[in-house]
Amino acid sequence: MDFTEKTLNSQTVYDGKIIKVLKDDVEISDGTKAFREVVKHSGGVVVLAIKTQSPSSALQAPSPTIGEKDRSVLFVKQFRYPMKEVLLELPAGKLEYGEDPFKAAQRELEEETGYCADNWTDLGFVYTSPGYSDEKLYLYKAENLHFTQCHPDEGEILEPIEIKIDDAIDMINKGEINDAKTLCAFFRSKFI
Amino acid sequence: MDFTEKTLNSQTVYDGKIIKVLKDDVEISDGTKAFREVVKHSGGVVVLAIKTQSPSSALQAPSPTIGEKDRSVLFVKQFRYPMKEVLLELPAGKLEYGEDPFKAAQRELEEETGYCADNWTDLGFVYTSPGYSDEKLYLYKAENLHFTQCHPDEGEILEPIEIKIDDAIDMINKGEINDAKTLCAFFRSKFI
Numbered sequence: 165m166d167f168t169e170k171t172l173n174s175q176t177v178y179d180g181k182i183i184k185v186l187k188d189d190v191e192i193s194d195g196t197k198a199f200r201e202v203v204k205h206s207g208g209v210v211v212l213a214i215k216t217q218s219p220s221s222a223l224q225a226p227s228p229t230i231g232e233k234d235r236s237v238l239f240v241k242q243f244r245y246p247m248k249e250v251l252l253e254l255p256a257g258k259l260e261y262g263e264d265p266f267k268a269a270q271r272e273l274e275e276e277t278g279y280c281a282d283n284w285t286d287l288g289f290v291y292t293s294p295g296y297s298d299e300k301l302y303l304y305k306a307e308n309l310h311f312t313q314c315h316p317d318e319g320e321i322l323e324p325i326e327i328k329i330d331d332a333i334d335m336i337n338k339g340e341i342n343d344a345k346t347l348c349a350f351f352r353s354k355f356i
Numbered sequence: 357m358d359f360t361e362k363t364l365n366s367q368t369v370y371d372g373k374i375i376k377v378l379k380d381d382v383e384i385s386d387g388t389k390a391f392r393e394v395v396k397h398s399g400g401v402v403v404l405a406i407k408t409q410s411p412s413s414a415l416q417a418p419s420p421t422i423g424e425k426d427r428s429v430l431f432v433k434q435f436r437y438p439m440k441e442v443l444l445e446l447p448a449g450k451l452e453y454g455e456d457p458f459k460a461a462q463r464e465l466e467e468e469t470g471y472c473a474d475n476w477t478d479l480g481f482v483y484t485s486p487g488y489s490d491e492k493l494y495l496y497k498a499e500n501l502h503f504t505q506c507h508p509d510e511g512e513i514l515e516p517i518e519i520k521i522d523d524a525i526d527m528i529n530k531g532e533i534n535d536a537k538t539l540c541a542f543f544r545s546k547f548i
Contacts, residue, residue, distance in 0.1 A: 165515050167435035167442050178370045178377050180393045182488050185370050185377055190437065192513060200437040201372045203395055205488070243359035245382065245392040246490040247483060250359050258487070288531035290539060291439060292485045295450070296374050296397070298438040299485060301536075321384060323357050337544060339480035344493075347482060348539040352529060 166193040169200070182258065205299040208258040209269040212349040213238040213281060213306040215326060236326040238277045238309075239346075243321065252325070252335070253343040256301070265302035273306055277324040278313050281306035287352040292344060303349045358385040361392070374450070397491035400450040401461040404479070404541040405430040405471060405498040407518060428518040430469045430501075431538075435513065444517070444527070445535040448493070457494035465498055469516040470505050473498035479544035484536060495541045 169190040178185040184204040191197055215236045237254070244251050257272035259265060266284065274280055287303035327335070335341045336350065361382040370377040376396040383389055407428045429446070436443050449464035451457060458476065466472055479495035519527070527533045528542065 165433075165513070167433070167513055167515075169435055169437050177372070180369070180377075180379065181391075182393050183377070183395065185372075185375070187372065188437070194513065199373075201374050202438045203375065203489075204438075208487075241357075241359070243361055243385075244483070244486040245361050245380070246394045246396075246486060246488065247492070251483070251486055253486070288534065290534050290536040291436070291443070292536045293397075293489065293491060294436040294438060294443055294445070294535055295400075296438060297395075297485065297489070300439070321357070321359055321386065323359075342480065342482050343486055344482040344484045344536045344540050347543045348536050351539045351543045 168193050169198075172197070201296055203293075203297040203299070205297055206259045206261065207265075207298075207300040207302070208256055209265050209272055209302045209304065210254050210256040210345045210349050211238075211269050211273045211304050211306050212254055212287070212353050213273055213277065213279060213309060214329070215279075215309050216307075235329050237329055237332050238273075238279065239325045239327055239332070240276050241323040241325055251343055252327075252341050252346075254346045254349055255324075256345060266304070269302065269304045269306070274312060275315055276320075276322060278311055278315075279306075279309040280312055282308035282310070285353075287349060290345065290348045301345050301348075303345070303352055305349070305353050360385050361390075364389070393488055395485075395489040395491070397489055398451045398453065399457075399490075399492040399494070400448055401457050401464055401494045401496065402446050402448040402537045402541050403430075403461050403465045403496050403498050404446055404545050405465055405469065405473060405501060406521070407471075407501050408499075427521050429521055429524050430465075430471065431517045431519055431524070432468050433515040433517055443535055444519075444533050444538075446538045446541055447516075448537060458496070461494065461496045461498070466504060467507055468512075468514060470503055470507075471498075471501040472504055474500035474502070477545075479541060482537070482540045493537050493540075495537070495544055497541070497545050 173189040186202040188200045255276040285305040289302045292299045364381040366380045378394040447468040477497040481494045484491045
């Protein structure tokens with residue numbers, strides 16, 4: 165089946181800071197004409213960071229036999245203006261122009277939680293809203309964490325929070341965590 | 357911590373068919389001023405539809421002891437204009453104004469795949485891009501399918517395809533399926 169859609173004309177209807185919006189006239193493969201509204205986004209990164217030490221045993225070396233119950237995931241609590249709600253999400257952020265996704269992931273994890281990680285695993289990418297947006301999020305797992313300090317972006321008010329892996333999965337399944345990128349990173353990681 | 361952001365002024369910068377875009381001036385809880393770009397979307401539905409009968413045994417009654425290897429998930433292959441790629445996604449569609457999500461899920465499954473389902477399970481919802489969009493997707497699992505006929509929307513060219521559950525999970529983990537809503541529905545369902 166031929167799925168191609170050919171761009172006949174492209175018009176920028178909004179050119180903002182985080183997004184740009186196009187309205188394109190297209191020709192569908194069956195010859196009919198239509199228009200497509202497209203949100204252009206620079207893409208972003210998402211980090212599933214796993215902490216093996218409890219806050220009270222920060223000086224203890226991580227044990228190779230540590231179980232899931234001793235492992236926590238770093239989340240951030242943040243007001244999300246589009247839905248006017250405080251959401252629990254994995255640390256994430258948008259790519260700066262031309263930025264390498266892996267470097268961005270390292271930067272965002274440290275900015276939002278204060279942690280650096282020694283071990284990183286590539287969990288691929290997802291498209292968040294392929295019907296109308298080109299946003300592509302690169303997912304990473306980060307392990308062997310060590311604390312430096314938080315320094316969030318200006319205008320970004322967030323609270324880092326640690327949640328045990330099993331509790332986080334329960335919260336996802338109960339609908340207490342509803343952020344799509346967070347579910348995607350959990351799915352692609354090997355906990356499940 | 358007070359996360360609230362107060363709207364000082366709201367401006368519609370684009371009012372289209374699928375999306376509307378706002379540019380709002382806000383006051384953050386620390387007193388600083390900022391602006392927020394918001395994509396308004398009517399929301400949508402996603403259906404993880406599970407077929408227990410193989411195409412060659414359509415007349416055979418479903419067996420309660422059927423294993424994962426005998427169960428398939430209905431996908432649709434579709435050209436996604438924002439990334440100019442053909443993607444594999446679960447059947448999905450946007451809510452019409454005021455439409456009940458469950459009714460929309462039934463409608464979209466039949467429109468896109470030709471199947472109706474007798475058993476439906478609510479899998480909650482996700483926010484696809486909470487940083488800049490209010491899009492909320494309601495997730496459902498559909499079982500006990502029976503074929504009627506496909507009647508996709510005008511201008512919607514798609515190909516339904518059945519994939520064994522285990523193969524679909526492999527494809528997600530290998531990065532061959534990268535649609536966020538699809539991963540979310542799989543996570544919330546009980547296969548994993």
